[in-house]
Amino acid sequence: MKSPLVHCRDLTHVYSGKVALSNVSFELDAGEPIGLVGPNGAGKTTLLSILSGFLRPTSGAVRLFGQPPGATQLIGKVSALPQVARLDPGFTIIEQLVFYARLQGFTTQQAALEAGRVLEEVSLTDATHEKPAALSHGMTKRVAIAQALIGKPALILLDEPTAGLDPVNVRTVRAIIAERSPATTFIISSHDLAELDRLCKYILLLENGMLQPQTSGLNEEQAAIRYITLQMETGPAREVIAQLQALEGVLQVTNPQKNEFIVAYDPDLQPQMDLQLMQCITSHHWQYRQLSHGKTLEEKLFFKH
Amino acid sequence: MHPGFLDHLLLISQFELKRSFATRSGLLSIVTFTVVWCVILLYPLRLAAELLVQEKGLMQGFSFLDVIGFGSLQKWPIPEFGLFWHFALLIFPLLSIMLAADQTCSDRERGTLRFIVVRSSRDRVFFGRFAGVMVIQALLIGAAALSTLALVLYRDAALFSSAVPDLLVVTVNVILAVLPFTAMMAALSAKVKSARQATVWAILIWTFLAAIIGGLAYYLPTLAFLTFLVPGYQLSNLAELSGWHTLQLAYVPLLQSLILLAVGRWTMARRTL
Numbered sequence: 247m248k249s250p251l252v253h254c255r256d257l258t259h260v261y262s263g264k265v266a267l268s269n270v271s272f273e274l275d276a277g278e279p280i281g282l283v284g285p286n287g288a289g290k291t292t293l294l295s296i297l298s299g300f301l302r303p304t305s306g307a308v309r310l311f312g313q314p315p316g317a318t319q320l321i322g323k324v325s326a327l328p329q330v331a332r333l334d335p336g337f338t339i340i341e342q343l344v345f346y347a348r349l350q351g352f353t354t355q356q357a358a359l360e361a362g363r364v365l366e367e368v369s370l371t372d373a374t375h376e377k378p379a380a381l382s383h384g385m386t387k388r389v390a391i392a393q394a395l396i397g398k399p400a401l402i403l404l405d406e407p408t409a410g411l412d413p414v415n416v417r418t419v420r421a422i423i424a425e426r427s428p429a430t431t432f433i434i435s436s437h438d439l440a441e442l443d444r445l446c447k448y449i450l451l452l453e454n455g456m457l458q459p460q461t462s463g464l465n466e467e468q469a470a471i472r473y474i475t476l477q478m479e480t481g482p483a484r485e486v487i488a489q490l491q492a493l494e495g496v497l498q499v500t501n502p503q504k505n506e507f508i509v510a511y512d513p514d515l516q517p518q519m520d521l522q523l524m525q526c527i528t529s530h531h532w533q534y535r536q537l538s539h540g541k542t543l544e545e546k547l548f549f550k551h
Numbered sequence: 552m553h554p555g556f557l558d559h560l561l562l563i564s565q566f567e568l569k570r571s572f573a574t575r576s577g578l579l580s581i582v583t584f585t586v587v588w589c590v591i592l593l594y595p596l597r598l599a600a601e602l603l604v605q606e607k608g609l610m611q612g613f614s615f616l617d618v619i620g621f622g623s624l625q626k627w628p629i630p631e632f633g634l635f636w637h638f639a640l641l642i643f644p645l646l647s648i649m650l651a652a653d654q655t656c657s658d659r660e661r662g663t664l665r666f667i668v669v670r671s672s673r674d675r676v677f678f679g680r681f682a683g684v685m686v687i688q689a690l691l692i693g694a695a696a697l698s699t700l701a702l703v704l705y706r707d708a709a710l711f712s713s714a715v716p717d718l719l720v721v722t723v724n725v726i727l728a729v730l731p732f733t734a735m736m737a738a739l740s741a742k743v744k745s746a747r748q749a750t751v752w753a754i755l756i757w758t759f760l761a762a763i764i765g766g767l768a769y770y771l772p773t774l775a776f777l778t779f780l781v782p783g784y785q786l787s788n789l790a791e792l793s794g795w796h797t798l799q800l801a802y803v804p805l806l807q808s809l810i811l812l813a814v815g816r817w818t819m820a821r822r823t824l
Contacts, residue, residue, distance in 0.1 A: 300665055300824040318672050321553050326669050331662030336574045342666075348562050349670040351554050393666055 249312035251276045251401060251431055252297065257306035259292050259455075266292040267303070268455040274448075276400065279423055279432040281442035283547060284452035290435040291329050293452065294405045297433070298326040310401065322350045327394045329405035329435075332386065333378040339365070339389055340374045343396065350397045364392040367422060369415070383410050391419060395426075402426075404434045408441060420445065443543040451547050458547075471497060473541045474519055476507045479533035483507075489530060493522055508541060559675040560682055563667075567683025581691075584646065588695050591642070596634050597702060603630035604706070626793040629710060632717040633793065635699040639725045640786050643692060647729040648753050650688060651736035653746035654680040655819065660744050664824050677819045681737045681812065688733065689726050696722045717794070724797045728789070731782035731807035738815030741822060757782065782807055 252274040259267040267289045274280055282290050295301040296308055299316030313319045333342050340361055347357035365371055368388040373381060381389065387410050394402050408416045423432050423445055436442050442449065451458040478486065483501050490499045490509055495516025500508045511519045520537060527534050540546075554562070571577040627633030655676065658664045667676055696718050703714045735756070739749040761781045768775040778784045785803040792799065 295823075298665070298669055300668070302821065302823075316668065316672060318553060318675075321670050324669065326665070328662055328665045331665045333666070334658065334661075334663050336570060336576060341569075345562070345566055346666060346670055349554065349559060349667065390666075396670075 249309065250274060251311065252433070253307075253309040253312075254293075254297075255307045257293070257296065257308060258304050259289070259296065259301070260304045261292075265455050267296075267452075269306070270452075270455070270457045271306075272450065272457060274431075274433070276431045277428045278447045279427055279434055279445045281446035281449040281543075282433060282435040282452065283437075283439065283442060283449060283543075288452040289455040290452055291405055292455075294326070294403050294433070294435055295328070298324075298328065298403055300328065322397050323399055324401045324403070325394045325396065325399040326403040327390050327405055327407055331390060333389060335378050338375050338377055339370070339381075343389075343393060346393055347396050352397070360396055364395045365389075367395060368392045369418060384412060384415060387411055388415060391422075395422065399430060401431050401433070404432060406436055407434060408436065408438060416441070439543040439547070449543065449547065470512070470514075471510050472513050472519070472539070474509045474511070474523060475536075475538050475540065475542055475545070476509060476523060476534060477536040478505045478507065478527075479535050485530075486532070489526055490523070493519075493526060495519060495522075502545065505535075508545060556675060559671050560679045563671070563676060563679025564683030564686055567680060568686060570683075571687045580650070584691060588698070591638055592695075592698055592702060596631065596638060596699070599634050600631040600702070600706075603634075627717070629703055629714055629717055631699050631703045631706075632714070632721055635696065636721050636724070636793075636797075637790055639692070639695065639721065640728055640790055643688070643725050643729050644732045644783050644786070646691070647688060647732040648736060648750055651684045651733045652740060652749040652753070654684060654737050654740040656740045656743055656745055656749060659822070659824055662824075668824055673819050674816060677737065677741065677816055678812075681733065681815075684733055684737075685726075685730070688729050692725045692729070693722055696725075720795055720797060724789070724801075727801050727804045728783065728786060731804045731811060734808040734811035734815065735782050738811050738818060741815050741819040779803065779807070780810075782811070 250273045252272070254273075255271050257267055257270040258265070270289075270293065282293065284290050292301065296303050297310065297315055299314075299320075308315055310320055310324055315324075333339065337345075340358075343361035343364065344354075344357045347360045348354065352360055362371070362374070365374055368391055370385060370388050370392065373385055373389070378386060378389070387407075391404075391407060394404065407419050411419065420441070423434070426432070432445075434442065434445065476490075483505075486507060487499045487501060490496060490507065493516070495511045495513075496509055496519075497512055498510040500510075502508060509519065509523065513519070516522060520539070523537065571581065627636070655664060658667070664676065671679075699721075700714055700718050703710050732753075735753060736749060739752050739756075740746070743749050743752060761778075761784070764774070764777045764781060768778060782804075785800045789797055789800050
């Protein structure tokens with residue numbers, strides 16, 4: 247029988263009396279990137295540290311590919327970007343990446359090529375022979391991402407991969423994830439919900455160390471009520487709500503943030519709601535910035551109506 | 552095909568060798584050791600050896616060396632090795648406490664160990680680092696012993712054939728003597744946050760354990776066997792022996808090392824990285 251990619255059962259972790267994770271149970275299969283979200287202190291890093299084998303859970307069971315975290319059978323199969331980890335200051339970047347590749351079973355020559363390849367992937371070829379102290383925060387982060395890409399891991403655990411990166415490098419990381427999926431499954435912990443919304447189809451929501459029930463089923467395609475998120479440039483909120491509310495098939499219009507409107511509608515009554523909205527905007531000479539199907543991840547997870 | 556335990560042991564210990572012999576901070580330590588050793592070799596060791604050779608006849612039956620605990624010097628046919636033996640039993644365990652203090656602690660605090668453990672295992676890292684530090688010390692001990700041999704040959708080249716067995720004896724014995732100290736530092740390094748803390752704890756444990764057990768053994772002689780737990784407790788007895796007789800006590804550091812490594816491995820397996 248094929249074992250799931252990740253299997254956690256009744257996972258609990260207590261840090262000096264404070265519960266960081268409480269009876270967390272879930273199973274994940276290989277495929278599209280999986281997002282791990284939650285407020286500060288929700289237990290995201292604790293969960294990723296347990297999955298990576300850096301931390302032993304107080305109780306409960308964890309299996310990756312049917313093996314406990316840290317098992318030698320997982321070498322080369324699982325890799326991780328820890329939230330807080332710095333390279334050895336005594337060695338150059340290339341020396342350390344070659345060493346890591348050698349540990350994964352590459353020969354000396356292959357390891358040198360592989361280290362060069364992953365550095366190129368994160369646009370750090372120029373820093374190959376630098377020592378970690380010579381790198382900026384963003385470059386250090388990119389080297390840490392590069393080490394997670396060595397070889398062909400089937401599962402990569404990324405803890406805040408884009409925190410501290412400039413927009414260009416955020417885009418690079420996003421491209422790497424998109425390119426490697428679904429051959430590699432990514433579990434990504436982040437506070438950047440827009441980022442996760444773009445990348446992930448499956449989300450795990452942790453709150454106070456507990457996994458929340460809306461973890462799965464965020465797919466709206468089969469739902470009886472659908473949503474469109476509309477971001478306006480101009481337009482008086484009260485009038486926009488009144489006009490949109492009057493459209494056929496619209497069930498409710500909310501205005502959660504300035505210039506952002508969420509239109510709930512019945513797809514059976516109006517299957518082409520997007521076109522109807524555009525016509526309404528044009529006829530009133532309003533200007534819009536963005537129209538997207540569904541709610542934002544932030545709305546789905548934290549502001550349920 | 553995943554690399555096996557021995558492959559990783561070799562890779563990790565090689566990386567430690569590189570840290571000592573191919574990085575600036577490592578080379579600085581080696582140069583410092585070399586300078587200190589050269590001073591010891593050229594002054595106290597050479598001058599004492601010359602004195603012992605010149606006054607050999609006078610020394611017969613002279614009890615002063617016995618009084619200060621250096622009586623066994625007279626049993627060594629080549630006095631340089633006898634003196635090396637006494638100096639090495641003092642210097643190398645102390646060097647071991649400093650050199651082996653940072654086997655895993657600073658890498659763990661920095662998070663570097665996470666990058667390594669995710670593609671190896673805690674056991675492999677623990678034993679690989681220990682093996683690496685032992686090889687480095689073995690090289691230093693070997694180099695110090697060879698420099699002593701050079702001193703012997705400079706005095707009398709004809710002593711070569713009789714000096715080689717002595718060279719092997721002292722090298723093997725000093726390596727055995729530092730083994731439990733290195734294992735103790737491996738165990739401490741797996742627990743504490745910095746090399747400095749490991750060194751402080753080593754000195755405290757060493758001193759207090761020796762004092763407490765010594766005190767207990769004085770009042771309750773049946774507890775004398777507990778002295779076995781103190782790394783290096785056999786060194787004073789060892790200094791009284793010479794030649795291949797020194798291996799009589801080899802079981803002590805070996806057993807101590809096994810116990811300390813088991814404790815260190817247990818600590819490392821449970822430590823948060």
